[in-house]
Amino acid sequence: MKLVWSPEMATKAFMDTVKSCELYQGSSVSELISAMAAGWNASLIVETWCLGDVITTSIGLAVASTHTCGRHVCIVPNQESRTMYVKAMQKYSMAPEVMVGDPETVVKKLDIIDFLVVDSKKHDFARVLKAASFGHRGAVVVCKNASLRVVSDFHLRSLFDDGGSRRIVRSVFLPVGNGLEVAHVAAAESGSGSGKVKNGRWIKRVDRESGEEFLIRK
Structure with a gap:
């Protein structure tokens, strides 16, 4: 079984997030992420957050989880961040599950993630992925603030295409807010236990910042 897109769910989550974030300026990122999480009917939605981050993305993900009847987990690095996060979310009568600790370590405890949101500004985002x-x-992976770092589709794929079951089907950069890098991770193939890479075709990728071209085998 694969993730199935539902336009109706996406629309409902989008509109509800608009209402919840109406006091914030430039909350389009939150609305889009909420629509994606709900549209893909994510059962487990995971995000990372720390003190000083905006809260609108979390609001959008919380809204999405109510539509999918799923679990929304936020990973924070320390108790101070947890206190501020919970306090901010309570203003909107929202209470996501909060896990405290090193994000790279904590995320390993969650083994059925359908939708993951990380911040490209954070030095550990690649390790979390x-x-x-x-x-x-x-699954669907979203990297926020993607335009604030030197990144290419080739680099993002290198975090997943390791010859095993972690393979990106497609990815796209969206010029929303400070940039969103969105990737669709392939569903596990039944009976594929060998982990061998199948023969594929060569694809040209272009680094958006430098213009440098890469050839990768898919």
Whole structure:
């Protein structure tokens, strides 16, 4: 079974997030992420957050989880961040599950992630992505603030295409807010226990910042 897109769910989550974030300026990122999480009917939604981060993305994910009847988990690095996060979310009568600790370590405890949101500004975001385990239906990964770092589709794929079951089907950069890098991780293939890489085709990727071209085998 694979993740199945539901336009109706996406629309409902989008509109509800608009209402919840109406006091914030430039909350389009939150609305879009909420729509994606709900539209893919994510059962387990995971995000990372720390003191000083905006709260609107969390609001959007909380809204999405109510539509999917799923679990929304926020990973924070310390108790101070947890206190501020919970206090901010309570203003909107929202109470996501909060896990405290090193994000790379904590994310390993969650083995059926359907939708993962990380912040590209954080130095550990790549390690979190590498450590995450995804559900058999596949998953969607969102990197916020993607335009604030030198990144390419080639680099993002290198975190997943390791010859095993972690393979990106497609990815796209969206010029929303400070940039969103969105990737669809493939669903597990039944009977594929060998971990061998199948022969594929060569694909050209272009680094958006430098213009440098890469050839990768898919």
